[in-house]
Amino acid sequence: MPPRILTEKCNGCEGLPESRCEEACPGNLMVVDAATGKARCRCTRDCWDCMSCTKACPRAAIETRIPYQLGYHKASLRPIMGKDHITWKCVDIHGVETTYKYRNRLAAAPAIRTGKGV
Amino acid sequence: MANRKASRAVDIAPRSLAEVRTETVECDLLIIGGGNAGCFVATEAKRLDPSLRVVIMEKAEIMRSGACSAGMDALNTYIPEGKTPEDLVRWSRAQVGGGPLREDLALSNAEELNEAIDDLERWGLPILRDADGKIRYRGKWDISIHGEQLKPIMAEKAIEAGAEVYNRVAGTGLLMDGGRCVGATGLGVRDGAFHVFRAKSVVVSTGGAGTLYKSYTADSTDSGAQIWMCPYCVGSGYAMGFRQGAELSSLEQRWVATRTKDFCGPVDTISVGYKAPIINCKDERVMSRYAHLGGDAAPRFIRANAPMEEWLAGRGPCYCDTRNMAPELVQAMMTDYLNERPSFVLFLASRGQDVTKEAIEIYGSDPYIMGGHTMGGFWVDMQRMTTVPGLFAAGETAGGNPNKFVGGCAAEGKLAARGAIAYMAAGLEKPDEAAVSAQVESEKARVFAPLLRGKDYDGVTPTEMKERLQRLMDEYAGGSSQFYRTNEERLDYALRHIKMLQSQFAYLKAADLHDLMQANETMDRVDVAEAVVHHLKARRETRWAGWQTRSDYPGRDDANFDCFVETRRDPVTGEVTAFTRPYEQLVPGDRFKA
Incomplete structure (x- = not known):
């Protein structure tokens, strides 16, 4: 479901005051999890699929996915x-x-x- | 110049209001919402008077915020050689079925329009031109752009002009001094502070209101926000002004559009941009049924409602017939989508759909309140001042003047900046400090109450209340599940339940700052929805079927309703009253023809 974080690529934009995806999301949905250090979407239901986070990610660690009920895998x-x-x-x-x-x-x-x- | 970056999200759990920090900023001009219109307010204000302190309160991060965050593929209005601003107003009037519309506002906007779009091109926006360098028209008035970077281009200019941007601060309310606006307050959704902006004048440009109605794509899916309008524009600007007595105009003229089915994406891109005809399940051309109203060029609400009428008559599904498109046109169309709603290209890929073999299905959208598309928003004067002195509105937030779109919202941003500067130049008295401080404290208590109740409180989550409202509006106030129809009894039902929701604000709870923003947004949605229902109730006719359909009054009633429907909420009692204002035709000609 949108957005999907590729955790092997994401480093939570370590060292930056704010991760690029957190900065970009117009819905304030992206957050870096304190425990894992990786980005996650607080609530995929609230995602508009605008792809701002996907464009902003410097490590190509975010994929946008259409919810399965609307579009097939993958x-x-x-x-x-x-x-x-x-x-x-x-x-x-x-x-x-x-x-x-x-x-x-x-x-x-x-x-x-x-x-x-x- | 400063673009004040937000921090990473902090976890705060204040036990009392005293633990919530208040941060105060003094400025000349406060802009609530740094979107399309807001960025142009800022650049114009700083151009006219570089000494002004201009502050933007921005709920997201200004580079990718609001309705333009995903990008844009076209500018729907740019006056071509040989046409005049009056011609554009005639077209706009015919598109809304002859009006009423505010021709004074429309004309002044049209006169500013091209210059605002030329600004965008000078700032780096690619506008598509032919081999001779002439701008390429997509239809009669609309031009194609590669607008993937539209939002950052506008934002960079606002910052370069010297505006200070407070990112991740969500507007919650206005500060008032004896009936005039002297600032606004906001919730810091990352820093957890309560932000107070003291200003000599305020422009509200928070966009329109999506998410008041349930979208059919939310049924049994993991997608609650798959709508056409930006779901983060929830109508907070309307709510803030309405609660302080600013008059709202024409909210019953909702924006409903034909969109792609199951992914609420733009359709003009296909039907206007690539001349793909709208067909029903029998391969009949749907718009030929409306030849007497202009066929493919019929008013927008007719085109929006036509596919839904086919469904009702048992002739759905409907499509934009792309099956005869040449491969290079398909490539160009996909590029347009990548510029405006890139995930629609992903949607087609996830259906495995080759659009030259299988036409693109279309359906009606959920209804939105958008003063830049249809006409719902604040009643403003020629300076773009609302009925509350010191409070101005621009773009989707300002009413009365439909078909503004990107260029018109930009133009109106400039006009509002000039209006605000003229207002400030007239000299303003100092506000009553004690009264303003008291408002700050009471608003802070209102805004933070759900967080102070905490996540373990036996109450109501912001999402629960939002979804309750969305179901109510969909089923009783003319949503897509009802083919946009409503009647007096259903509207009364909706109002009764809106009153119950308002009385249950006291049960809202929030687990964190994001949740708290959503709690405040939900309260804003409910207050705007109340206004929408009053507007729908007051127009006892059907003037724009689809946008506004009363099954109990199916015909147009020019004797009583060739006028504007207005509402005002009493700031003290909360009581909403509806009334009318007369329409004045300023641009001569047949109102129904462009």
């Missing part, structure tokens, strides 16, 4: 974030893979490029 959709491009790799339940790649930022003025504000 398909995957993986975002790979570039500087001004995004690449998506989708595999359907029959194993058919499709790749999409497109620009998500214009080559903008330097002021915009450095405008991360963090």
Whole structure:
């Protein structure tokens, strides 16, 4: 169910003041478990499947899954974030893979490029 | 400039209110909700007066918050060469069945629209253009974008402009001084503090209200939030203003749309963007039944309701017929979805569906209150000030002016910023400190009460109360299970039970800060739902079937209801009254034609 944490990859963004998935989730659903040090979703029922956490994860340790009652086992959709491009790799339940790649930022003025504000 | 990052979640279990820290921030302009409209309020205010202290109270983290968090594939309005703002208002009017709508607001928004979208492109948003560099139109007014980064682009600009963002602070209430708004309070969902923002003016831009109604996808699934509208926009802004007496307008014009079935995803992407016709189970073109109303270009509520009428007549399921789409068009359509709701591509993959062989099924959504799509929101003047002085509204939160969408919400953000600056320039008296302090203490007690009761208290969880409300609204106030129909008796039933829920706020309990946020959101939902039901009750006609269907008054009644339905809640007694305001046609022409 969405999102699924690949615990062998997740390190809870150790060392950061806030993990990337905790930071990204618009529903405040992601949390790093104090006992395991791994991210988890507090309540998968409340997930919108917006994939913000999946995009934000620096270790590709989060997969978004459609609840089984709505979609069959198992398909995957993986975002790979570039500087001004995004690449998506989708595999359907029959194993058919499709790749999409497109620009998500214009080559903008330097002021915009450095405008991360963090 | 500062984007104040939240910390990791802390576990706090205060035994008394005294253990809850209060943090106070003074500013000139407070923006509640750093979404599409809120980011534009901030950039415009700082552009006009860099010396202003502009603060954004943001429930999530501003880079990925609110309705745009998943991205966007199109901007539904951008005035093309040869067309005028008046033409856009005519189109908007025809889309809502001839109105009524606030043509004054619509026109002023339309005049700002293109500039706001040009801003987005200058800031780095890819707008698709043809080989000659001309913007590529998807339909008559809408243009295609690669908007996966739309939200971070807007957020970065607000921060760069100098706004201070308090992330993970959920707005709970307004601070008042003798009838005018002088700030707001929020719950720190990570730090556990009670945040007090003292401001000279406040813009509320918290988005619309999803999750008031049950979604059919929530039945027997692990998915309670698989809806089209962002489920984290629950109507808190409406609730905060309504509780302090700000007038709400047109909430009965709910936004209901045809969406993909079993995954409530956008459909205009397919039907408008790729001209895939809507068909029923007999392969009949559904919109041809509505040729007299414009067919494929019929008003939005007609198009939204048409597939549901087919189901009712025994001709469902319905589809967007993608079976004849060329492979390169399918690739482009999937790219659009990846920009707006990427998990819809995952949904199709999890059905193993090749859309060139199997058409995409569609169905009606659960109803939402959204002043950027339909018309429900605060009654505002031309400065975008609500009926509470000092309280402004923009975007989905402001009412009266439908079909704003991304560009219109951005434009309205600018207008609200200018309105707030003009209000502050007129000179403001100092608020009564004792009265404000008393409000801070009573609001803090209200907000933290569920956490102080604790998880072991024999009470009600926020989820239990939310789901009770959602069932009630779905079955009695015209949800999707009822094909959006309701009547006087059902609405009275809904009101009786809403009153019971309000009386049971005293039993809400929360185990942690996240739960406490949800408890407060649930109280907001109930208060907004009360307003929605009053609006549905007061419009004793059926003007926009689907958006607003009264089975006891099936026809349109121009003699009595060619006007706005309004509600106001008495801040002292909590009593809600409904009344009307007249419609004024400002842009000449046939109201039913664009």
